[in-house]
Amino acid sequence: xxxxxxxxxxxxxxxxxxxxxxxxxxxxxxxxxxxxxxxxxxxxxxxxxxxxxxxxxxxxxxxxxxxxxxxxxxxxxxxxxxxxxxxxxxxxxxxxxxxxxxxxxxxxxxxxxxxxxxxxxxxxxxxxxxxxxxxxxxxxxxxxxxxxxxxxxxxxxxxxxxxxxxxxxxxxxxxxxxxxxxxxxxxxxxxxxxxxxxxxxxxxxxxxxxxxxxxxxxxxxxxxxxxxxxxxxxxxxxxxxxxxxxxxxxxxxxxxxxxxxxxxxxxxxxxxxxxxxxxxxxxxxxxxxxxxxxxxxxxxxxxxxxxxxxxxxxxxxxxxxxxxxxxxxxxxxxxxxxxxxxxxxxx
Amino acid sequence: xxxxxxxxxxxxxxxxxxxxxxxxxxxxxxxxxxxxxxxxxxxxxxxxxxxxxxxxxxxxxxxxxxxxxxxxxxxxxxxxxxxxxxxxxxxxxxxxxxxxxxxxxxxxxxxxxxxxxxxxxxxxxxxxxxxxxxxxxxxxxxxxxxxxxxxxxxxxxxxxxxxxxxxxxxxxxxxxxxxxxxxxxxxxxxxxxxxxxxxxxxxxxxxxxxxxxxxxxxxxxxxxxxxxxxxxxxxxxxxxxxxxxxxxxxxxxxxxxxxxxxxxxxxxxxxxxxxxxxxxxxxxxxxxxxxxxxxxxxxxxxxxxxxxxxxxxxxxxxxxxxx
Numbered sequence: 279x280x281x282x283x284x285x286x287x288x289x290x291x292x293x294x295x296x297x298x299x300x301x302x303x304x305x306x307x308x309x310x311x312x313x314x315x316x317x318x319x320x321x322x323x324x325x326x327x328x329x330x331x332x333x334x335x336x337x338x339x340x341x342x343x344x345x346x347x348x349x350x351x352x353x354x355x356x357x358x359x360x361x362x363x364x365x366x367x368x369x370x371x372x373x374x375x376x377x378x379x380x381x382x383x384x385x386x387x388x389x390x391x392x393x394x395x396x397x398x399x400x401x402x403x404x405x406x407x408x409x410x411x412x413x414x415x416x417x418x419x420x421x422x423x424x425x426x427x428x429x430x431x432x433x434x435x436x437x438x439x440x441x442x443x444x445x446x447x448x449x450x451x452x453x454x455x456x457x458x459x460x461x462x463x464x465x466x467x468x469x470x471x472x473x474x475x476x477x478x479x480x481x482x483x484x485x486x487x488x489x490x491x492x493x494x495x496x497x498x499x500x501x502x503x504x505x506x507x508x509x510x511x512x513x514x515x516x517x518x519x520x521x522x523x524x525x526x527x528x529x530x531x532x533x534x535x536x537x538x539x540x541x542x543x544x545x546x547x548x549x550x551x552x553x554x555x556x557x558x559x560x561x562x563x564x565x566x567x568x569x570x571x572x573x574x575x576x577x578x579x580x581x582x583x584x585x586x587x588x589x590x591x592x593x594x595x596x597x598x599x600x601x602x603x604x605x606x607x608x609x610x611x612x613x614x615x616x617x618x619x620x621x622x623x624x625x
Numbered sequence: 626x627x628x629x630x631x632x633x634x635x636x637x638x639x640x641x642x643x644x645x646x647x648x649x650x651x652x653x654x655x656x657x658x659x660x661x662x663x664x665x666x667x668x669x670x671x672x673x674x675x676x677x678x679x680x681x682x683x684x685x686x687x688x689x690x691x692x693x694x695x696x697x698x699x700x701x702x703x704x705x706x707x708x709x710x711x712x713x714x715x716x717x718x719x720x721x722x723x724x725x726x727x728x729x730x731x732x733x734x735x736x737x738x739x740x741x742x743x744x745x746x747x748x749x750x751x752x753x754x755x756x757x758x759x760x761x762x763x764x765x766x767x768x769x770x771x772x773x774x775x776x777x778x779x780x781x782x783x784x785x786x787x788x789x790x791x792x793x794x795x796x797x798x799x800x801x802x803x804x805x806x807x808x809x810x811x812x813x814x815x816x817x818x819x820x821x822x823x824x825x826x827x828x829x830x831x832x833x834x835x836x837x838x839x840x841x842x843x844x845x846x847x848x849x850x851x852x853x854x855x856x857x858x859x860x861x862x863x864x865x866x867x868x869x870x871x872x873x874x875x876x877x878x879x880x881x882x883x884x885x886x887x888x889x890x891x892x893x894x895x896x897x898x899x900x901x902x903x904x905x906x907x908x909x910x911x912x913x914x915x916x917x918x919x920x921x922x923x924x925x926x927x928x929x930x931x932x933x934x935x936x937x938x939x940x941x942x943x944x945x946x947x948x
Contacts, residue, residue, distance in 0.1 A: 520695035520703040534762035540641030562761055564695045566705035581666040581823030
């Protein structure tokens with residue numbers, strides 16, 4: 279499953295430009311797609327796979343897109359002005375490697391520390407003052423390589439380091455996509471009959487809020503939904519315990535609430551008890567922050583009972599998302615247990 | 626009426642945790658409704674079937690409060706606000722958890738506190754002791770209160786929006802109408818009108834009426850508004866989240882005038898109600914709002930005039946049968 283994660287994370291896919299990721303996903307599950315009840319690519323670019331099974335409708339979703347950059351202008355000198363696609367802290371940007379959809383490499387310009395004035399030192403740059411350097415010496419040279427509206431993402435390597443840590447760009451949310459690919463394999467290779475009428479939705483545009491999941495859930499109209507995500511944490515020195523949210527290596531995060539969603543309490547309890555029963559390490563969030571596709575899925579159409587399962591991610595939305603491999607497997611195992619277990623009975 | 630109102634107010638239920646208040650309301654209305662359902666998000670929907678217009682009335686069951694997010698080593702309870710908590714008002718208020726654990730909200734600063742500065746002291750000396758009483762994800766609310774003052778005025782909490790729930794309950798009990806009536810007790814209004822949207826989508830009403838509290842131009846208070854306590858319920862014209870359907874507003878006023886119901890015209894400069902998600906749910910709905918004027922909204926001690934609530938009940942019943 280780590281190999282899938284590596285391949286998917288290195289694929290190019292900022293919000294609104296997810297085709298390469300979708301192709302990479304389809305390649306992973308190529309052999310199983312003909313076995314699915316239905317495979318749909320909808321108007322918003324979501325890839326929805328209907329597996330089927332016995333029970334209420336469950337949609338498991340993860341988003342394909344990642345944060346990135348869009349070219350907004352080209353200077354006379356051939357540098358690229360850009361805006362961010364999704365939330366990126368300017369502090370993460372100076373002198374970082376970037377790459378365009380067509381493979382043009384570049385770096386984000388930054389003055390070397392030697393040349394910064396006293397006032398400039400220690401100041402976060404403003405996005406509007408930053409430029410991408412693609413090595414062009416004139417506007418004309420640059421225009422041969424890129425255009426206004428072109429996408430860039432971080433150009434980052436997949437690295438395993440420390441004790442079980444994985445570093446790459448776009449682990450948010452390729453880890454969710456990788457888990458879903460693995461689950462589809464498991465289902466068909468091991469003849470698992472899901473205890474739900476199961477759908478997988480690989481969604482678009484989560485990072486910009488105009489969620490593809492909106493369209494996907496309107497199409498599927500699930501009764502239950504599980505969103506697989508990566509969750510921003512701050513388990514780093516200098517952050518007090520009550521603000522670190524969660525810790526890497528402490529297991530799958532079963533959230534009770536975030537800024538966008540208060541999760542269905544009965545469904546959350548059901549999932550927590552499945553994790554406990556199967557001795558899967560789990561934790562809950564100790565700070566309320568962030569939001570994801572679940573905010574749309576929960577209240578779309580007639581509404582859905584939602585839960586988000588996430589892996590803690592350090593340095594999220596940068597070239598160096600870092601997750602713990604144990605959390606990755608714990609998340610996968612928990613979702614697998616959900617699929618294999620009867621839906622919670624109410625009253 | 627005040628007994629039932631008090632009962633509703635003394636059943637703490639923050640957004641996303643409406644199970645208890647839902648059961649209280651369900652018991653109250655069961656004998657009067659044609660059918661009662663609870664949808665996936667937890668909205669309680671009572672129907673009084675008819676052959677006329679499909680009208681949906683909506684009041685929210687949830688209230689603002691706090692979620693426990695962390696328990697410190699010294700037993701302090703760190704919390705995160707649920708809905709629009711006014712940190713200055715909340716500071717030093719008595720609170721109670723869903724499990725009945727009492728406590729007090731303490732700000733960790735001497736300056737005007739923000740929500741992130743608030744923590745709850747339940748009297749625990751250690752983390753271990755606190756963990757026996759409270760767990761992450763539990764909710765706390767400012768302690769319910771209900772007390773009569775001069776001139777039919779009552780102070781307490783949460784009037785928002787148990788007064789709307791009460792108006793709906795009273796209407797279900799006494800209305801007789803040709804119309805196909807849906808009474809929705811919605812969830813998660815205080816965190817952005819999340820529950821009313823799927824409820825409306827499922828019902829597909831022609832007309833939607835939300836019942837909620839509205840702010841007032843208080844004596845010496847901060848709001849520049851014409852609406853006052855004790856001058857009747859209101860018919861909302863607009864707030865930042867909704868422009869009420871002008872034809873419906875006109876109809877509502879005409880019915881109120883004909884029935885001799887005391888009302889005020891409401892323009893609310895901040896906030897919003899379930900009318901906002903109702904209006905744009907499904908294929909769209911004509912919406913209006915009946916409000917009960919309340920001073921000190923979202924504080925740990927709100928104030929209403931009980932006669933304004935009585936007018937709101939009358940208007941709800943009149944609209945249910947005459948729209």
